[in-house]
Amino acid sequence: MNLSRLFPLLLAAPIALASCSKDNDSSSATSSKLQVRMTDAPGDYQQVVLDVRQIEVHLKEDTNPDGWQVLPFQAQTINILEYVNGRSALLVDTDFAPGDLKEVRLILGPDSYLIGRDGQRYDLKTPSGQTSGVKLKLDKATLREKETFQLLLDFDVAKSIVERGNWKPGNDKKERYLLKPVVRVLAQDIRGGLRGTITPAAALPQVLAIRSSITVPDTFSTAADASGAFQLSSLPSGTYRVQFYPSTTAPANQPAYKVVTRTGVTVTNDQVTDLGQVSVN
Incomplete structure (x- = not known):
């Protein structure tokens, strides 16, 4: 997966990637x-x-x-x-x-x-x-x-x-x-999961969790809400690379938002891994 080519699309609109968790899809709500x-x-x-x-x-x-x-x-x-x-x-x-x-x-x-x-x-x-x-x-x-x-x-x-x-x-x-x-x-x-909080919340990043412990890697996606919180549910256990792509531009008086990557994130079945606060500037 070439994420550098994907990045411009992330800025323009919410991405549509194959995912095990499509909580925002009303057609599959139940x-x-x-x-x-x-x-x-x-x-x-x-x-x-x-x-x-x-x-x-x-x-x-x-x-x-x-x-x-x-x-x-x-x-x-x-x-x-x-x-x-x-x-x-x-x-x-x-x-x-x-x-x-x-x-x-x-x-x-x-x-x-x-x-x-x-x-x-x-x-x-x-x-x-x-x-x-x-x-x-x-x-x-x-x-x-x-x-x-x-x-x-x-x-x-x-x-x-x-x-x-x-x-x-x-x-x-x-x-x-x-x-x-x-x-x-x-x-x-x-029933594994990931959660955390983005700071500044105004960055409104897209969140990609890429399970790198298998071939071909699985990719799961969500977006942080207005408070900066995010959660991915129904993730298979494994080792993940989690990437955060800001979808907005920082105000002129603040440091620029940047893409942040966390590697070696472990997800275990029946548990939610908390990444805590993730800064994107």
Whole structure:
């Protein structure tokens, strides 16, 4: 994200960035926020690329085939080995009606592959019985109004990729490996937060909280009110870089307002991190 290019826009009007907290959006005042992320345990390959086509959640009992709802997701290939050791890929971030979720289904296409330690590409074939998708049951997954709920899909590469016992060097590379996804799903409310007070309050800054502990970084935004106070809610836990962009110009008899950055800010679930007073001059 190039913030230097973004800065002129911040001065002109409130920014419109993807955010887990849209408290000012009246159209979603009573909705929940649903996120789906994917992470991985390390595997002994250079790359493992998954062809992810569709993500769905089931809202009704198992016996009801009409309970599936397709989530807004653009089909894409994901090198899952880029998302290890606490990193995760954000797949879905959407407003969603409060209520219970029963299952999540991950539908993979035919174009998954891996790059082995030998540098060769091997297609990953999916057994015919799994072409309808990987279904994962959810236990006590309830979305509540104005809160963010996250489904973290923990993909286990080491268990998911199976080498055929009768394959030998020189055989068709498409026949060496099978993809039998082993995925664990972690469901959790996201209730971390940030707050503080800007001085001088007349600077009316935009506030960006950028979660730098993941790839690609998440960005959340809000604006300080007339008293200088600000708060961001429903933040995932992690380490953030918080930036303050004044939206007004200081009076002639005062020091100029400036962009201020706080780094290494820790957000913990179920807690609000207080940044105290932040001076922008």
